[in-house]
Amino acid sequence: xxxxxxxxxxxxxxxxxxxxxxxxxxxxxxxxxxxxxxxxxxxxxxxxxxxxxxxxxxxxxxxxxxxxxxxxxxxxxxxxxxxxxxxxxxxxxxxxxxxxxxxxxxxxxxxxxxxxxxxxxxxxxxxxxxxxxxxxxxxxxxxxxxxxxxxxxxxxxxxxxxxxxxxxxxxxxxxxxxxxxxxxxxxxxxxxxxxxxxxxxxxxxxxxxxxxxxxxxxxxxxxxxxxxxxxxxxxxxxxxxxxxxxxxxxxxxxxxxxxxxxxxxxxxxxxxxxxxxxxxxxxxxxxxxxxxxxxxxxxxxxxxxxxxxxxxxxxxxxxxxxxxxxxxxxxxxxxxxxxxxxxxxxxxxxxxxxxxxxxxxxxxxxxxxxxxxxxxxxxxxxxxxxxxxxxxxxxxxxxxxxxxxxxxxxxxxxxxxxxxxxxxxxxxxxxxxxxxxxxxxxxxxxxxxxxxxxxxxxxxxxxxxxxxxxxxxxxxxxxxxxxxxxxxxxxxxxxxxxxxxxxxxxxxxxxxxxxxxxxxxxxxxxxxxxxxxxxxxxxxxxxxxxxxxxxxxxxxxxxxxxxxxxxxxxxxxxxxxxxxxxxxxxxxxxxxxxxxxxxxxxx
RNA sequence: GCCCCGGUAGUGUAGUGGCCUAUCAUGUGAGCCUGUCGAGCUUGCGACUCGGGUUCAAAUCCCGGCCGGGGCGCCA
Numbered sequence: 105x106x107x108x109x110x111x112x113x114x115x116x117x118x119x120x121x122x123x124x125x126x127x128x129x130x131x132x133x134x135x136x137x138x139x140x141x142x143x144x145x146x147x148x149x150x151x152x153x154x155x156x157x158x159x160x161x162x163x164x165x166x167x168x169x170x171x172x173x174x175x176x177x178x179x180x181x182x183x184x185x186x187x188x189x190x191x192x193x194x195x196x197x198x199x200x201x202x203x204x205x206x207x208x209x210x211x212x213x214x215x216x217x218x219x220x221x222x223x224x225x226x227x228x229x230x231x232x233x234x235x236x237x238x239x240x241x242x243x244x245x246x247x248x249x250x251x252x253x254x255x256x257x258x259x260x261x262x263x264x265x266x267x268x269x270x271x272x273x274x275x276x277x278x279x280x281x282x283x284x285x286x287x288x289x290x291x292x293x294x295x296x297x298x299x300x301x302x303x304x305x306x307x308x309x310x311x312x313x314x315x316x317x318x319x320x321x322x323x324x325x326x327x328x329x330x331x332x333x334x335x336x337x338x339x340x341x342x343x344x345x346x347x348x349x350x351x352x353x354x355x356x357x358x359x360x361x362x363x364x365x366x367x368x369x370x371x372x373x374x375x376x377x378x379x380x381x382x383x384x385x386x387x388x389x390x391x392x393x394x395x396x397x398x399x400x401x402x403x404x405x406x407x408x409x410x411x412x413x414x415x416x417x418x419x420x421x422x423x424x425x426x427x428x429x430x431x432x433x434x435x436x437x438x439x440x441x442x443x444x445x446x447x448x449x450x451x452x453x454x455x456x457x458x459x460x461x462x463x464x465x466x467x468x469x470x471x472x473x474x475x476x477x478x479x480x481x482x483x484x485x486x487x488x489x490x491x492x493x494x495x496x497x498x499x500x501x502x503x504x505x506x507x508x509x510x511x512x513x514x515x516x517x518x519x520x521x522x523x524x525x526x527x528x529x530x531x532x533x534x535x536x537x538x539x540x541x542x543x544x545x546x547x548x549x550x551x552x553x554x555x556x557x558x559x560x561x562x563x564x565x566x567x568x569x570x571x572x573x574x575x576x577x578x579x580x581x582x583x584x585x586x587x588x589x590x591x592x593x594x595x596x597x598x599x600x601x602x603x604x605x606x607x608x609x610x611x612x613x614x615x616x617x618x619x620x621x622x623x624x625x626x627x628x629x630x631x632x633x634x635x636x637x638x639x640x641x642x643x644x645x646x647x648x649x650x651x652x653x654x655x656x657x658x659x660x661x662x663x664x665x666x667x668x669x670x671x672x673x674x675x676x677x678x679x680x681x682x683x684x685x686x687x688x689x690x691x692x693x694x695x696x697x698x699x700x701x702x703x704x705x706x707x
Numbered sequence: 708g709c710c711c712c713g714g715u716a717g718u719g720u721a722g723u724g725g726c727c728u729a730u731c732a733u734g735u736g737a738g739c740c741u742g743u744c745g746a747g748c749u750u751g752c753g754a755c756u757c758g759g760g761u762u763c764a765a766a767u768c769c770c771g772g773c774c775g776g777g778g779c780g781c782c783a
Contacts, residue, residue, distance in 0.1 A: 135747090138741040155742090194742050199744085219735065220718095220734095222718050223719095232718095232719085235775080336781055337781060340776090340778095552783095668774090
């Protein structure tokens with residue numbers, strides 16, 4: 105028997121037709137004579153029915169019944185039969201195939217299944233087995249229609265991206281997975297070389313240098329759906345291997361790249377959601393993002409910005425503020441607007457917020473209520489009417505609002521204020537889960553100074569073009585894309601001038617010798633006519649998970665690693681045989697009976 | 708490296724010191740049932756993460772390990 109139809113396409117139009125269906129037995133219902141089976145495949149479910157009083161071939165009846173007896177849950181079977189209309193009143197309106205059924209005349213077991221460790225049928229989220237179990241039997245988990253829907257959504261997103269970029273002369277190029285380990289950035293996954301004992305490839309953390317060399321090559325516009333690898337601890341939105349939609353363009357300025365990315369995302373959005381996405385996206389300077397929201401990827405689905413009031417209250421004889429000012433600290437306010445639910449924040453709630461703030465390392469929090477008579481609280485008396493007026497103006501305070509103030513070191517206040525903002529939004533239910541708020545954060549500093557060593561490190565990566573004359577404080581020609589407070593992608597214009605690139609690497613502490621050793625090949629490439637260029641890399645896993653409202657990117661990756669970077673389905677990583685190691689001239693230090701003398705003997 | 712939460716039949720759960728020979732559902736085995744659709748009915752099966760401790764008594768309390776998850780650090 106050969107399949108003639110899928111389980112999702114049988115309908116009223118097929119009545120009377122002889123068909124062959126093949127798929128998985130999802131549920132069966134035995135009424136003591138008449139039998140029902142739900143046969144499922146990737147496209148849908150069709151009801152099979154066996155009726156002992158309606159068997160065309162009496163001689164084959166026993167064999168047919170015997171075969172059907174073996175149709176256990178999740179076994180793969182092949183059936184031949186006739187499509188017929190269901191008895192009136194027994195149609196299933198929830199199922200697109202629910203008006204028809206297939207009367208089984210032939211049945212064959214293709215592949216039996218053990219009883220599955222959990223149920224494959226559609227079920228409520230809270231009835232799902234633990235993620236651990238789902239990942240161990242991922243091939244069964246993926247069999248669920250919801251997971252198939254996720255995989256299709258992801259596929260569609262990538263198709264739409266390809267379609268859009270192909271139409272705009274972007275060239276899809278595969279860059280190597282076996283690459284050079286470079287000193288900057290995350291920890292590398294290393295691959296030992298058999299041919300060059302003691303030498304290693306690194307799996308790419310991103311195709312950054314290769315795509316830039318493609319620009320030198322004159323490719324003009326490049327993209328790649330690129331797997332990237334970073335050996336750092338995972339999070340709900342971080343896996344050791346992940347996918348970037350990576351692109352790069354030549355002869356462009358920042359606006360060109362931003363516009364190209366907005367058009368790309370709008371195209372994807374329209375294709376997946378059917379509705380136009382409003383562009384251009386909001387934009388925020390990095391410094392303002394930090395000042396107002398305490399993070400470089402703020403969630404602008406809600407308000408509650410911070411307002412710095414340090415200078416405004418500088419002369420107020422309020423001791424707590426004065427102590428902070430003496431230590432060159434900062435004082436910021438957050439206005440919980442009446443319309444955001446300030447009334448819901450009573451004295452008890454404020455006390456809870458104060459202890460929450462203390463747990464985050466600040467001394468406390470002060471507050472004022474805005475009433476018709478003006479500001480009210482036990483500290484208002486320390487502020488002159490002019491100062492009160494200034495605060496009201498600066499924080500856009502109106503009657504019914506609640507003003508919260510944090511004081512401490514600038515970094516701590518920013519950080520805690522940002523977290524408080526998110527906590528308030530969650531507590532007051534200000535986040536519209538259906539809203540998708542894109543945001544560009546632009547003008548990030550090129551460098552970050554290590555507070556302990558004073559050493560400069562690159563905030564993004566060392567190839568970002570400075571927006572002005574090179575100095576430790578210079579801003580970069582950068583643009584980070586955020587969606588709902590999550591960093592979706594990071595892009596910039598790059599340095600196409602090799603001497604500028606050298607200066608930056610040198611400011612990052614690389615000696616000429618090291619620079620030559622680690623990046624010489626790339627600097628050399630920049631010396632052979634590198635066009636001005638820039639690009640971006642978008643996190644595909646994050647984009648898909650946010651668009652589908654999933655809590656973790658593991659939900660949108662077919663075979664993800666778990667928190668401890670184990671692959672539950674294949675059990676990797678595993679130890680390997682000693683002969684494999686010795687072929688690579690390697691010896692593990694992670695073995696129980698290791699005798700250090702053995703190593704010394706080898707030297 | 709650190710902090711927090713969790714671990715009870717195959718799966719999801721109830722059980723906060725003795726009422727536990729551990730609840731319920733689902734699953735699974737057997738039987739019944741001719742229009743169901745996550746069919747129904749009867750009945751059998753099946754579990755306290757591991758080690759140590761406290762106690763007359765531990766699924767329950769304490770300590771440690773293992774496993775899973777969230778986070779900090781880390782992630783140019």
